[in-house]
Amino acid sequence: MAGSAGLSLCGHALVVRGGSRLLATSTSSSDDDSLFIYDCSAAEKETQEQKGEDGQPMDKGSDTILASTFSKSGSYFALTDDSKRLILFRTKPWQCLSVRSVVRRCTALTFTASEEKVLVADKSGDVYSFSVLEPHGSGKLELGHLSMLLDVAVSPDDRYVLTADRDEKIRVSWAAAPHNIESFCLGHSEFVSRIFVVPDHPELLLSSSGDRTLRLWQYRSGRELHCCHLPSLQEPTEPWSDKRFAASRITYWRQEDCVALLCDGLPAVCLFQLDAPRRQLVYQQQLTFQHRVWDAAFEEAQGLWVLQDCREAPLVLCRPVGGQWQSVPATAASKRVCAHLRENWAMLEGPAGTDGGFSSLYKATCDNMTTYLKKKEERLQRQLERKRRGGPPHGSSGQTKRMKAGRAPRSCSS
Numbered sequence: 001m002a003g004s005a006g007l008s009l010c011g012h013a014l015v016v017r018g019g020s021r022l023l024a025t026s027t028s029s030s031d032d033d034s035l036f037i038y039d040c041s042a043a044e045k046e047t048q049e050q051k052g053e054d055g056q057p058m059d060k061g062s063d064t065i066l067a068s069t070f071s072k073s074g075s076y077f078a079l080t081d082d083s084k085r086l087i088l089f090r091t092k093p094w095q096c097l098s099v100r101s102v103v104r105r106c107t108a109l110t111f112t113a114s115e116e117k118v119l120v121a122d123k124s125g126d127v128y129s130f131s132v133l134e135p136h137g138s139g140k141l142e143l144g145h146l147s148m149l150l151d152v153a154v155s156p157d158d159r160y161v162l163t164a165d166r167d168e169k170i171r172v173s174w175a176a177a178p179h180n181i182e183s184f185c186l187g188h189s190e191f192v193s194r195i196f197v198v199p200d201h202p203e204l205l206l207s208s209s210g211d212r213t214l215r216l217w218q219y220r221s222g223r224e225l226h227c228c229h230l231p232s233l234q235e236p237t238e239p240w241s242d243k244r245f246a247a248s249r250i251t252y253w254r255q256e257d258c259v260a261l262l263c264d265g266l267p268a269v270c271l272f273q274l275d276a277p278r279r280q281l282v283y284q285q286q287l288t289f290q291h292r293v294w295d296a297a298f299e300e301a302q303g304l305w306v307l308q309d310c311r312e313a314p315l316v317l318c319r320p321v322g323g324q325w326q327s328v329p330a331t332a333a334s335k336r337v338c339a340h341l342r343e344n345w346a347m348l349e350g351p352a353g354t355d356g357g358f359s360s361l362y363k364a365t366c367d368n369m370t371t372y373l374k375k376k377e378e379r380l381q382r383q384l385e386r387k388r389r390g391g392p393p394h395g396s397s398g399q400t401k402r403m404k405a406g407r408a409p410r411s412c413s414s
Contacts, residue, residue: 010074208247
């Protein structure tokens with residue numbers, strides 16, 4: 001979730017973010033022990049004071065990184081923070097190219113497949129595009145929702161922009177003319193937390209939601225192909241079997257069409273096999289960890305990296321062994337990366353390690369009838385209590401006073 005510790009991988013390049021800082025290094029044992037560290041709190045800020053509609057200065061933020069991603073080739077990396085900035089990097093070698101302002105705090109971002117633009121989705125429901133080729137250019141409004149956006153993706157051919165919002169909708173828009181909507185993927189009963197277009201099967205979309213489901217779609221037609229109810233995969237004895245949760249990460253491994261799902265607040269990663277010909281997801285197994293899991297991502301050459309709240313072993317590498325996924329002994333490269341994280345552990349503690357979660361996004365339930373019946377029952381009980389005490393019924397004091405004064409009821413006849 002936005003603001004918590006995160007992990008990004010592309011090729012051998014690995015980035016861990018926490019708080020206002022990111023740490024970039026390599027998982028390849030053949031590379032030199034290079035390390036790039038960037039702190040958003042040291043980035044340039046707007047000198048002009050921004051004010052809200054009421055004329056008061058706006059919250060400047062704490063420079064906490066909210067979202068980040070690699071471009072398809074790994075040549076670029078971008079992040080947004082809660083000081084409403086988009087920061088663009090070149091990765092070979094690592095270099096900050098630009099720091100640009102965004103209109104609202106962003107919730108998600110992605111590069112187009114051509115790597116010419118970065119698309120950022122924000123809390124007000126808008127998507128803006130920023131040029132990569134002109135790294136100091138201003139943003140352009142592309143499309144908008146009436147609800148907060150939680151994720152944004154593009155099709156591998158850059159023809160469609162896919163957006164997921166708090167109001168259970170996934171919208172598929174034309175990239176060239178975003179006001180033209182190709183389809184809606186409807187079926188979730190709570191906010192859509194993550195969407196992911198499968199690279200090797202570009203017509204397929206994966207989505208997760210606060211309704212505790214993982215769904216497979218043919219997104220151009222808006223057709224739902226498969227729905228997996230995640231609670232049915234949990235053992236009843238597990239402490240989170242009846243907990244509300246949503247996926248905070250969907251990641252994919254091309255080698256075996258493997259999908260890993262990390263759920264918000266759960267110390268586990270669920271693994272699925274994508275059976276593309278049959279248009280379904282096949283549950284494989286669940287990897288459980290002793291420590292809180294912050295993020296997870298596949299590296300094509302090695303397997304699944306898991307970032308966890310454990311200073312001694314912050315990164316764990318998992319691979320399929322004998323048909324079952326399991327953690328493997330640390331390699332020289334993983335030991336080196338873990339050593340870097342231990343030296344910079346402060347960035348992963350405190351606010352960075354706090355699980356912001358999706359709890360505030362769930363629908364508020366209000367049962368008016370239950371409240372009405374409860375109040376009615378309490379009112380009747382009070383009236384009965386007065387009668388037992390011999391007091392006058394509530395609301396009849398005026399009639400009692402008239403009877404005591406000897407007044408007879410008036411006749412209706414003249």
